[in-house]
Structure formats: structure tokens, C-alpha cells
Amino acid sequence: MSNARKRLNHRLIPKPSALALFSVVLLTLVFLEKSSARAEERAKSVTPLDAGMLARAIDEHIDKRLAAEKIQPGPRSADAEFLRRAYLDLAGSIPTSEKTVAFLDSGDPDKRARLIDELLAGPQHSRHMAGIWASRLIPRELASVGMNRNTMVEKLGAWFDDGFQKNTAWDKLVRDLITAKGVPDENGAAMLFVNPDVDKLTDAVGRMFLGVQLQCAQCHDDRLGRSWKRADYWAMAAFFFKVRDNRMRAEEAAKLGLERGITEQDAPRSPKRKLPATATVVPPKFLAGAEAKLVSAAPYRPALAEWMTAPTNPYFARSMVNRQWAHLFGHGLVTPVDDLHDKNPASHPELLQLLSEQFIAHGFDVKFVLRTICLSDAYQRTSISRESEEYDRATELFARMAVKDLTLRQLKNAREVMLPKKQGNGPKPLLYADLIEDADATEFRKGIPDTLIQMNAKETGAFLKDLTARLVPVKSAKPAAENLETIYLHILSRRPTAEEIQRLKGYVERQGVRAYPDICWALLNSAEFLLNH
Amino acid sequence: MTANVFSRRSFVKCLAAGSVVSASGWMDVLAAGTGGTQRKSCILLYMAGGPSHIDTFDPKPEAPENIRGDFRPIQTVVPGIQIGEHFSHLARRMRHVAIVRGMSTGEGEHGRAQYLTHTGYQRGSGGLLHPSLGAIVSAELGQAEFPLPNFIAIYGGGPPNPDPFHGPGFLGPRHQPLIVRDATRGVENLSPLEKSSIFEDRYTLLEEMQRSFQGSHPARAVKGQTTTVERTARLMRARQASAFDLSREPERVRSAYGRTQFGDACLMARRLVETGVPFVEVQQGGWDTHGFGGTPANGGAFRIIRNLSIPNDIAVAALIDDLEARGLLDQTLVVWMGEFGRTPIVGRQGLGGRDHYPNAWSTLLIGGGIRGGQVIGRTDRTGATVEDRPVTIFDFLATICRIIGVDYTKSNDSPGGRPVRIVDNRNVRPIAELLASGQ
Numbered sequence: 001m002s003n004a005r006k007r008l009n010h011r012l013i014p015k016p017s018a019l020a021l022f023s024v025v026l027l028t029l030v031f032l033e034k035s036s037a038r039a040e041e042r043a044k045s046v047t048p049l050d051a052g053m054l055a056r057a058i059d060e061h062i063d064k065r066l067a068a069e070k071i072q073p074g075p076r077s078a079d080a081e082f083l084r085r086a087y088l089d090l091a092g093s094i095p096t097s098e099k100t101v102a103f104l105d106s107g108d109p110d111k112r113a114r115l116i117d118e119l120l121a122g123p124q125h126s127r128h129m130a131g132i133w134a135s136r137l138i139p140r141e142l143a144s145v146g147m148n149r150n151t152m153v154e155k156l157g158a159w160f161d162d163g164f165q166k167n168t169a170w171d172k173l174v175r176d177l178i179t180a181k182g183v184p185d186e187n188g189a190a191m192l193f194v195n196p197d198v199d200k201l202t203d204a205v206g207r208m209f210l211g212v213q214l215q216c217a218q219c220h221d222d223r224l225g226r227s228w229k230r231a232d233y234w235a236m237a238a239f240f241f242k243v244r245d246n247r248m249r250a251e252e253a254a255k256l257g258l259e260r261g262i263t264e265q266d267a268p269r270s271p272k273r274k275l276p277a278t279a280t281v282v283p284p285k286f287l288a289g290a291e292a293k294l295v296s297a298a299p300y301r302p303a304l305a306e307w308m309t310a311p312t313n314p315y316f317a318r319s320m321v322n323r324q325w326a327h328l329f330g331h332g333l334v335t336p337v338d339d340l341h342d343k344n345p346a347s348h349p350e351l352l353q354l355l356s357e358q359f360i361a362h363g364f365d366v367k368f369v370l371r372t373i374c375l376s377d378a379y380q381r382t383s384i385s386r387e388s389e390e391y392d393r394a395t396e397l398f399a400r401m402a403v404k405d406l407t408l409r410q411l412k413n414a415r416e417v418m419l420p421k422k423q424g425n426g427p428k429p430l431l432y433a434d435l436i437e438d439a440d441a442t443e444f445r446k447g448i449p450d451t452l453i454q455m456n457a458k459e460t461g462a463f464l465k466d467l468t469a470r471l472v473p474v475k476s477a478k479p480a481a482e483n484l485e486t487i488y489l490h491i492l493s494r495r496p497t498a499e500e501i502q503r504l505k506g507y508v509e510r511q512g513v514r515a516y517p518d519i520c521w522a523l524l525n526s527a528e529f530l531l532n533h
Numbered sequence: 534m535t536a537n538v539f540s541r542r543s544f545v546k547c548l549a550a551g552s553v554v555s556a557s558g559w560m561d562v563l564a565a566g567t568g569g570t571q572r573k574s575c576i577l578l579y580m581a582g583g584p585s586h587i588d589t590f591d592p593k594p595e596a597p598e599n600i601r602g603d604f605r606p607i608q609t610v611v612p613g614i615q616i617g618e619h620f621s622h623l624a625r626r627m628r629h630v631a632i633v634r635g636m637s638t639g640e641g642e643h644g645r646a647q648y649l650t651h652t653g654y655q656r657g658s659g660g661l662l663h664p665s666l667g668a669i670v671s672a673e674l675g676q677a678e679f680p681l682p683n684f685i686a687i688y689g690g691g692p693p694n695p696d697p698f699h700g701p702g703f704l705g706p707r708h709q710p711l712i713v714r715d716a717t718r719g720v721e722n723l724s725p726l727e728k729s730s731i732f733e734d735r736y737t738l739l740e741e742m743q744r745s746f747q748g749s750h751p752a753r754a755v756k757g758q759t760t761t762v763e764r765t766a767r768l769m770r771a772r773q774a775s776a777f778d779l780s781r782e783p784e785r786v787r788s789a790y791g792r793t794q795f796g797d798a799c800l801m802a803r804r805l806v807e808t809g810v811p812f813v814e815v816q817q818g819g820w821d822t823h824g825f826g827g828t829p830a831n832g833g834a835f836r837i838i839r840n841l842s843i844p845n846d847i848a849v850a851a852l853i854d855d856l857e858a859r860g861l862l863d864q865t866l867v868v869w870m871g872e873f874g875r876t877p878i879v880g881r882q883g884l885g886g887r888d889h890y891p892n893a894w895s896t897l898l899i900g901g902g903i904r905g906g907q908v909i910g911r912t913d914r915t916g917a918t919v920e921d922r923p924v925t926i927f928d929f930l931a932t933i934c935r936i937i938g939v940d941y942t943k944s945n946d947s948p949g950g951r952p953v954r955i956v957d958n959r960n961v962r963p964i965a966e967l968l969a970s971g972q
Contacts, residue, residue, distance in 0.1 A: 139657070200657055336950075388751030395752070403752035444757025447701075447709045448682055451765040452722040461726045507738065518731070522738035527758040528746045 048361040051368060054354075055375035061351040062378045062398050071393065074400045077382040079104055080494035081533065082112060086374065087493075088406070088532040089328055090119040092128030093413035097489040104495070116374045120367050123165065124413075130160035131409050132327075137192055137208055139200045152184075152191045159188030170320055170364035171309035174209055178305040183261035190262040193243050202237040207338035209308060211319030212287065231282050238284035239304040264299035287315075309364075315340055317356040317364070322346075324369045325355070328379055330395075330402035330442040347397065383533040395442070404441040404532040411530070418490050419467050444531070455525055464524070468517045480508040483516065491523045572674060573901060573937040574806040574861075577666065577814040578799070578849065578869045580841075581647065581691065582821030585875035585887050586895040587916045588838050589617045591634045593877070596915050600877045602887075603835040611906040619842035622850030628906040629853055629862065631898045631967055635910025635919040638873060638926045641889040643821070646872035651699040653930045653956050661947050665699035666930065668708035669955055670812040673939045675708070680764075680771035684812050685805055686710035690794030691818020698814055703947045710814070716797035719777035723769060736766055776804040789851040796848035803855050806865050811937075817845065820871055824886025834879075834886025849899075856900060866901025866936050870929075877916045893919045896929065901936045903967040927958035935963045 049057065066073050077085070083103050087095045095103070103111060119125055134157035138149060163173045180189035195201050206214040214233045242264045246253065253260045284300055285292050286307045294303055308316055318340060326332035333346040346352040355369065362368045373379055383401040385391055395402040406414070446454075454460065471490055472483045481501050488496040496504070508515040523529055585602075587593050592606035592615060606615040609627035616624055616632070623630060640646040640655075648656040652663035664672070667684035675683025686698040701708035713720055725732035743759045768774060775781060779797060782804075790796035795817045802813040819841055824834035849869065856862040874894025875887035893912045899905065910922035924932075934941035934955065941961070944952035 197657060383752065384749045385751060386749065391751045392753070403750055403754045405754050405758075442752070442754055443705070444754045444761060445705070446758075446761065447707055448761065448765050448768060449709060449711050451761050452720070452768075455765065456722040456725055456769075464726070503741070504738075511734070514731075518735045518738060521726075521735045522742055525739055525762060526742045526746065527750070527755045527762075528742065530758055531754050533750060533752075533755075 046357045046361040049358060051372040051375055054358055054372045055377075057354060058351060058373065058376040059378060061348050061354070062376075065348060066397055066399050069393075069397060071390070071397060071399045073377075074381045074383075074385065074394070076377070077380055077401065079111075081382060081384075082380055083115065084493040085401070085532060086112075086115055086119060088410055088414075090116070090128070090370065090374070091122060091124035091413075092131070092407075092410050093124060094417050094493050096417055097486070097493075100489050100493045112380065113375060116371055120371055126161045126164035127157075128409070128413075129164050130157045132407075133157075133160050133208070137204050139195065139197070139204065147194060152194060155184060155188040156191040157188070159191075164366065167365065167367050170359075170366050171311075171316070172364070174316075175302075175305040175309050178205070178209075178308065179299070179301045181259075181262050181264075187261070193240075193262045194245055198237050198240050198243075201240050202233065205308075206236065206287075209319060210287070210313075210315035211322060211334070211338050211340040212315055213339050214287075232285075232287055235282045235285040236287055236304075238282060239300045241284075242300055264301060311360045317359050318352060320364075320366070321355040321359050321369055322352065324366075325373060328370070328373050329398060330404045331440070401533070402442050405443065405445050406530060406532055407441075410532070414529075415463065419463065419470060451525075454530075455521075460524075464517050464521055468520050471520070472513075472516045474513070480505045483508075484519070487516070487520060487523065491520065492528055572811065572864075574811045574813075574865045575666075575670060575901070575933065575937050576799075576802045576806060576852070576865060576867045577812070578689075578867065579814055579816045580820045580845075580869070580871035581816055581818040582643070583646070583871040583873045583875060583889060583894075584820040584841075585822065585838065586634070586636075586893065586912070587617075587875070587877060587887075588835070589620065589842065590632050590895040590897065591912055591916055592617050593914065593916050596877070599879050600915050602879055604839075614906070614908055617842070619839055620846045622846045623853075626850055626853050629857070629899050630905050631903055632908045633896045633898065633910060633924055633929070633964065634893075634908055634912055635921065635923045636870075636874070636894045636896055636926075636929065637919050637923045638891045638894075641873060641891045643872060643889075646889075646891060648699060649926055650870065650872050652702065653927060659947070659951070659953070661953065662700070662702040663953070664702035664704040664708065664945075665710075666933070667698065667710055667812040667814050668701035668704050669934075670937065670939060671701075671708040672704050672945070673943075673955075674811040674937065676809075679773075679809055680767045681773050681776070681805070681808065681810055682709075682711040682768070683810060684708055684710045684814075685713065685810055686814045686816070687713040687716055687798040687801055688794070689716075689798035689815045689817040691816075691820075698816065703953070704945065713777065713798075713801065716794070716801045717779055719779075720774070723774060723777065725769065732769075773808045776808040776810075777801065779804075786855065789854070791844050791847040791851065793844040793848065795844055796851065799848040799852045800855075803852055803859075803861075806856075807859060807861060817841070822875070822886045823888060824880070824884035834884070837886075853899060862900040863902045866903070866933065867897075867899040868933060869897035869899070874916075893917060898932070898936070898967060903936060907966065909964055909966055922964075924964060925958070925961075927956050927961045928963060931956045931958075931961045932963040932967065936967070 063073060080100070083095055083100060087093055103115065108114065131153075134153045138152045138156060159177075160173075163176075177189045177192060180187055180192060182190050184190040184194050192204075193201070203214060206212045214236060244263050244265050246258055246260050246263060248256070248258065248260060250260060284294060284304075286304070292303060292307075294300055307313065311317070318334075319337075322332040322334050322340070323337050326335070326337045333348050333352045334340050334344060335347075355372075358372075359365070359369055378398045379401070381399070381401050383395075383403050385394065385400055387394075391400065394400045467490075471486050472478075476483075484496050484501055484504050488494060488500075504515075504519060507519070511518065587596075587600070588602055588604050592604065593601050594606050594615075595601075605618045607618045607621060607624055608615055609624040611627040614627055614632070616627075638646065638649065640649045645656050648654070648663075651665040653666075654661075654663040665684075667686065671683035684701075698710050698712070700710070711720060725735075727735075739762070743762065747755050747759055779787065779800060782800060787797075787800065790800045795815070798815040798817075802815050805813050819837070822834040822837050822841075824837075849867070852867060853862065856865050856867075871894075873889055873891035876890045877887075879885065879887055881888055893916060910924060911920050912918060913920050931941045933939075939955065941956040941963075942954060944954045947953045
């Protein structure tokens with residue numbers, strides 16, 4: 001055991017050869033069509049629009065396309081529909097019944113805008129977004145790093161939570177992350193680098209922050225029309241070759257005069273783990289062109305971070321804006337969200353351009369983009385439709401809101417809102433939970449085993465019992481209609497329709513008190529509850 | 534049910550008879566398999582941890598003591614084939630068994646090797662999560678209308694393994710395994726919370742809600758959710774779900790399997806295959822026999838191997854007999870494998886056992902209409918290198934696919950739209966010697 005422990009100490013992110021360490025690397029690379037100077041000029045000349053104006057601009061772009069395609073945009077969502085959607089998207093949860101009643105009964109014409117601001121300012125929002133980013137950045141297969149993945153996600157998540165709460169500018173946040181140093185327990189950002197596989201790190205950074213999939217080029221020149229070559233991949237990966245994870249104890253490190261945690265070493269150490277067979281060793285260079293000036297004695301990551309987060313970077317802002325869009329609509333303007341390249345154009349190229357420019361003009365303000373999109377008519381449209389033929393096309397072009405599957409966190413949070421005192425109550429985590437986070441949200445991502453848990457697990461039974469006891473106390477002699485309204489407000493965040501009351505009242509009359517857990521069970525297993533619509 | 538199996542079986546026989554005429558009987562039977570007329574099932578018996586080839590199916594009696602280990606070889610019913618002494622039951626059924634002694638796979642870390650042997654891909658390659666063999670079979674051979682999941686995975690004892698069966702990967706949750714943690718207890722959460730009349734009342738309420746919501750939301754996610762709920766209820770009510778109930782087996786049968794965790798799991802696998810499930814994986818852990826906790830006095834690693842082998846031998850032999858007696862052996866391929874073999878030299882780490890060794894190791898293929906009673910490939914005198922007919926993991930998985938009728942050259946689309954082949958290797962060579970010619 002202690003031997004194994006020792007082997008883990010000072011684990012290395014591999015540095016395959018001294019070739020990658022040039023004394024000075026100065027490379028002239030492929031240039032984009034637009035010179036970076038011109039792009040910079042353009043970025044400066046953009047006037048920041050306020051959220052309302054930009055939301056109207058979004059709708060102009062969307063509606064223009066719908067008119068061209070002869071698709072009728074759907075009507076505005078009902079208040080209850082909007083409320084639940086905004087909560088799930090922005091706070092990762094459902095509203096309490098009190099909140100629901102207050103919102104539905106409010107006559108304030110600006111109540112939707114107020115709700116958006118309130119949700120974006122709340123602690124649930126930053127926690128929700130942090131959870132998404134952290135779990136996507138920490139790869140799943142981490143059996144060999146000697147650390148629990150959940151712990152890693154939690155620490156990195158706490159770091160993101162802090163950043164999102166302060167609404168730290170996205171470029172700064174990403175720069176801090178990419179250049180993170182120190183002991184991961186103290187600096188959660190450093191968790192990103194507790195990852196023995198430099199190729200996975202390269203993939204994650206490419207997909208999450210640049211919206212590009214480099215992984216194909218790991219083994220061969222890309223054949224799907226993306227322009228990158230295998231050498232491009234390993235040139236990106238080379239920026240991480242000097243990163244080390246020193247897991248010595250503090251006294252030990254002090255004695256040897258070494259920094260603990262994540263550092264960048266000047267000199268290469270012999271690699272402890274082999275790179276994949278497909279690795280080639282090339283000097284570090286930026287993806288798709290720019291000059292990289294690197295001094296071998298200095299760390300490489302700051303140069304990468306500068307290039308990545310510059311307003312002139314062709315991917316950085318677009319990728320984030322597209323991800324935000326996809327977060328709210330279930331699919332991006334470019335889809336998949338991590339596949340920005342020339343042969344995979346946006347559904348609304350001008351809109352994507354506009355949003356990226358505005359994101360930059362607003363100093364990479366993350367919440368500004370979310371607020372703006374939420375204010376648009378497109379986001380506030382209903383998901384209801386009777387036309388099944390045209391439905392997919394209509395949601396693709398944002399004439400209807402798409403229906404999204406809940407993530408496990410949303411589901412867990414929703415249960416805690418319904419039954420706040422019973423922390424950790426409810427069914428156990430579903431199987432293949434991690435897969436669910438990444439797959440297309442417009443597909444239902446759970447299978448039969450998950451559904452068996454949801455329907456029949458012992459924990460489901462306990463939850464159902466407690467929930468029913470809370471919503472319909474045995475001693476209360478309220479009329480059925482009132483009980484039904486309470487149940488609907490808590491579980492579905494809306495009032496039941498007259499027809500629903502009529503039908504279920506009949507059931508209550510037939511079955512007596514037994515009816516309430518039955519109704520709660522059915523609602524908790526319903527598509528309306530288990531999906532975001 | 535029986536009649537059905539029988540007619541299918543006779544059909545296979547006719548086909549096989551016809552194939553004698555052709556130069557390559559292999560291709561004919563395979564063509565039938567991929568044509569969808571002949572459905573086979575697969576039971577994967579997975580020995581997590583990596584069993585030593587020398588101590589099981591590739592004994593080296595001529596090697597020095599520090600290589601040959603504690604066990605003697607025994608003669609099987611097939612002349613010229615010897616196996617380790619703790620597999621005496623299998624030795625008597627060797628005519629159904631093909632031993633592949635030339636496995637050579639190159640990945641010596643448990644997690645990565647288990648991923649590789651289940652999926653045929655290096656972990657992390659292409660940034661994808663690849664589907665496990667069970668999920669592939671579920672997607673290729675599974676019937677949408679069948680009320681049970683098409684991929685069922687059963688724990689057969691041993692220490693827990695974090696992601697033992699590997700999931701559906703990019704094929705999606707529809708092909709995720711239904712996991713049975715304890716064969717004697719059946720599927721968890723299969724019974725409703727309350728008695729079935731209450732479940733039916735609840736389900737009727739749910740159906741009304743689903744209908745109304747689906748009517749106003751013709752979205753993919755809604756369709757997916759309502760279908761999954763329907764399939765789950767169908768499973769709960771299915772008479773085939775009784776396949777999960779071992780108490781329906783006569784005492785005689787249960788005893789034949791040894792009444793061990795592994796034996797019970799094998800018996801459940803037989804019940805599931807019989808009812809129409811195309812892929813069942815049974816996993817037995819504990820084969821990582823470095824010799825931890827072992828001392829020369831208590832027999833060390835070899836005692837552990839012996840204790841794993843004896844019930845394993847009994848259960849696999851019982852499975853063969855049982856499948857044969859039911860006329861299912863020709864339609865059911867049983868695969869016995871771990872993630873790698875173990876070092877020829879004993880006690881390298883001073884622990885008295887053998888360490889990870891992917892360079893040369895053994896697997897078994899049983900039934901499924903293959904030509905049994907043969908050994909494919911050969912390792913050297915010390916079990917260190919493959920001297921004849923090396924078999925890569927791609928060759929091996931492709932062989933399984935061909936036997937059960939899955940076209941391993943087919944590609945599935947990954948989420949990024951990239952086609953990913955079922956077995957990804959241009960130079961893949963399925964083991965043609967296994968084909969039963971003129972059988």
C-alpha cells in the first residue's frame with residue numbers, strides 16, 4: 001500500500017522527449033484568412049448593446065429565418081411553463097410552491113425579467129453552472145490517478161462556483177484555470193491537471209473552451225473536413241508537457257525545496273507513463289495559426305492561456321456563446337457544441353457572430369449572455385404543439401422551445417425542493433449517471449434500470465410516503481380539489497386544470513386517502529415532471 | 534418455446550449440411566448469421582483480475598519450478614489436450630471447448646485492459662466512451678419488442694469492481710445492462726412498491742397523464758420517456774421476468790451448478806438465454822492473484838487460485854451440460870476470459886503469486902456451433918510468448934461477433950457523427966479454425 005502511495009507521489013504528466021523543449025521556439029504558422037490585427041480592430045469597434053436591445057436583435061435573426069422557411073413561430077409560453085423552465089435552466093431546480101404561487105399571481109408586467117435577474121444572482125445558479133463545467137472537465141476514467149472523481153469534481157466545482165458567483169469575466173476565469181498552480185485541495189482549479197493523460201487534458205480543453213474536437217487528430221489527420229492535422233493536436237498537447245503534480249507531503253517538499261501540487265518544471269523528467277502509441281512529438285504551437293514565442297525555462301501554459309482567451313481568438317468567444325445557447329435551447333447554433341469548424345456551419349451564422357462580438361464587447365460577461373437570451377421571445381416560446389410532423393424542424397429553428405431531459409443534479413435538487421428537510425432522501429443515483437450529463441439533452445437519456453429505480457426502489461417508497469405526508473397531512477380535512485392543487489404546485493409547479501381536478505377528484509372519492517400517494521407516484525414518474533419543457 | 538428452439542436448430546443443421554458443398558463453409562454459415570435468420574446468444578464469463586494461463590488452461594509441466602507453479606496438468610477427453618488440475622469437470626467436456634492459447638493484447642493495467650477487452654478500443658481514444666460487447670449485441674441482435682433488456686449482467690462473486698461491465702457508451706442507455714447484483718435475489722426493484730393491483734391503479738393514472746402530455750408535446754425526449762416507462766412496466770409484468778427467479782429451478786439443477794455465487798449466476802444466465810436474452814455477462818472477481826495476504830504456510834496465491842477454480846469448473850461444466858440438454862448449446866456461445874494472463878515467473882514481487890501479463894494468455898470458446906475439442910495457438914515452453922497463431926483482442930472480438938452473427942465491420946455513428954466500427958482494425962483475422970465444417 002505504502003509502495004503504491006509512493007509511486008503516486010510526484011506523478012508526471014508525461015514529457016516524452018527533449019525535442020519539445022526548444023531553447024526558444026519561434027514559429028510562424030498557418031494564418032487564418034483574416035489577419036489577427038484586423039480581427040482585433042473589429043472587436044474594438046463593436047458598440048456594446050444593452051440586454052433588451054440585443055434580445056430584440058436575437059429575435060430578428062430567428063424570425064427572419066423562420067419567415068424564409070415559412071414556419072410559424074409558436075406563441076409565448078404560459079407563466080407556469082416559463083417559471084419552471086427558467087428555474088431548471090438557471091437554478092438547476094424547480095421553484096418552491098410559495099414561489100410558484102407568488103409568480104403566477106403577480107400582475108407585474110416585468111415579472112419574467114425580474115425572475116431572470118433574481119435567478120442569475122442567486123447561489124443556486126452559480127452552483128448549477130459550476131457542476132456542469134466541473135463534471136465535464138474531469139474525465140470519467142480516472143481509476144489510476146489515486147483520487148476519487150467525485151472529490152475532484154467537487155473541488156473544481158467549488159472553484160467555478162466562486163467564479164460564477166462573482167461573475168468573473170470568462171477570459172480571466174479560463175486564464176486562471178489553464179495556468180492553475182498549487183495543491184488541488186487548496187486551489188480547486190488545479191484539479192484540472194490531476195490527470196495523468198495529457199491527451200485527455202488536450203481534448204477537454206479543446207472541447208470545453210474552444211468548441212473544437214481535436215480527438216480525431218490524435219491518431220490521424222482529421223478526415224471530417226476540419227482542417228487540423230495530427231501534428232496540430234500534439235502541438236496543442238505539447239503546452240501541457242511540462243506540467244507536474246507533486247504529491248509530496250509539505251515537510252518533505254520543504255526539505256527538498258520543491259513546490260507542492262501542480263507546477264511547471266523547467267527540465268523534463270523521464271516519463272512515468274507512456275503516451276499513447278499515436279503520439280508524435282512536435283513543438284508546442286497554437287491551433288490554426290499564430291506565433292508562439294516560448295522560452296524553455298519559462299512555463300508554457302500562460303502563452304496558451306493568452307492565445308486562447310484573446311478577443312481575436314476565432315473560437316473562444318463563439319464557443320462559450322454557443323454553449324450558453326445550447327444550455328438554454330437544448331442544442332446550439334452550431335451543433336454539436338464542440339464542433340466549430342468551417343464545414344459545420346451555424347444555423348444562424350450572423351446571430352452567432354453578433355452574440356460573440358457582444359460577449360467580447362461586454363468584457364466576457366457570462367451572465368449578460370444568459371440574461372439576454374432568456375429575455376428573447378425565442379426562449380420564452382411555448383414547447384406545446386399539436387403538429388407532430390413539423391415539430392423537430394420547428395424546435396431546430398427555435399420556433400418552439402425544445403423539451404430537455406433533466407440532469408441528475410436537477411432531479412436531485414427538485415426532490416430537495418419538494419421535501420426540504422429530508423436531505424439525501426429519494427432514490428439512489430441512477431446508473432451511468434455520468435453519461436447522462438454529456439448526451440444530447442433533447443433525447444431521454446435514461447433506461448429501464450433507471451426507471452425501475454425511479455418507480456420501485458425502497459428509497460422511492462420512503463420519499464413518496466414523506467412527500468404525501470407533507471402535502472396532504474392525514475389530519476387535514478381539506479377538500480380534494482385543494483389537496484390536488486397543493487400536489488400539483490409542489491411537483492409540477494403549476495395548478496391543475498379543471499379537467500384534471502375533475503378526473504382526479506373521482507379517483508380520490510373512489511380510493512379514499514390511498515389516492516394521494518398514488519397520484520404523487522404517477523406525477524413523479526411522468527414525462528411532465530421528468531423533463532424540462 | 535421449445536418447438537421454436539427446435540425448428541431453429543434444425544434449420545441451422547440444414548444450413549450446415551448445405552455448406553459442406555461449398556469451399557468455405559465458414560462463410561455460408563456466417564452469411565446465415567448476418568442475414569438475421571439465425572439468432573445466437575452469447576454468455577460472457579468474465580474473470581476480473583486476470584487469471585493465470587499457466588495455472589488454468591496452458592499448463593507448463595516442463596518449465597522450471599518457479600514457472601510451472603503448484604498445479605499439475607491433467608489429461609482431457611480430447612487426446613493431446615491437457616489443462617490445469619482444478620478443471621477436471623471441464624476436462625471431461627473438452628469436445629465442446631476450444632482453448633485459445635495465443636491471446637496477446639498489450640494492455641497490462643486492469644482498468645484499461647478491461648475496457649479494451651470489453652469494447653475493443655483503447656480507453657479514451659477518440660474522446661469517446663465505447664460500447665461494451667453486451668451493448669453491441671443488444672443493439673445488433675436485440676429485439677425491440679422483447680420485454681427484457683437485451684443485455685443483462687450478473688455479479689458472480691469476488692471483490693467489487695468500479696465499472697465492471699462497461700456501459701453502452703455512445704450507443705446510449707437503451708443498451709445499458711440490467712445489472713443483477715445477487716443472482717439469488719433476482720433483479721433489484723423489479724417488484725412494485727405496493728401490491729400489483731395498486732401498481733396497476735397507479736400506472737393507469739400515469740398513462741392518462743402521459744397521453745395528455747405527449748399529445749401536446751410531440752418531442753423526442755417525451756417519446757423517449759414514455760416509451761421507456763412502457764418498456765419498464767412491460768418488464769415488470771412479463772412472464773419472461775421469471776427467468777430471474779432461481780427458486781423455480783429444481784434442487785438437482787441448482788446443486789449441479791454448485792450453489793456458489795458464480796454457479797447461481799451461471800444458472801441465471803442459462804435461464805435468461807433460454808427465454809431469449811441475446812447477451813448475458815457473468816463476472817467473477819478475485820483473479821488478481823499477486824499473492825497479497827498469502828504465505829507459503831497457507832498456500833498463498835495458489836490456494837486462492839484453487840479456491841476460485843474449483844467452483845468455476847463445476848459451474849461452467851454444469852452450464853455446458855444444461856445448455857446441451859436443452860438443445861441450446863449450438864445457439865449459445867459461451868466465452869471464458871479475463872483481461873490478461875499472468876507472468877510466467879512466480880513471486881517476482883516477493884509475494885508468491887504472478888503479476889499482470891498481457892503478452893500471452895488463454896481464453897475459452899464453448900458451444901455456439903464452433904468446432905470444440907481443439908487448441909488454437911501455442912505459447913513457448915515457459916508461457917511467455919506466443920509461438921503460433923497469435924490472437925489480438927480485435928481478432929478475438931471479431932471471432933465472437935462472427936459466431937453469433939454480428940457484422941463486426943459495421944460502423945455505428947458516435948455523437949460527433951463519426952462512424953465507429955464495431956471492431957476497429959483493418960487487419961483483423963477472425964479465428965477461422967473454429968468453424969464447424971460439415972457438422
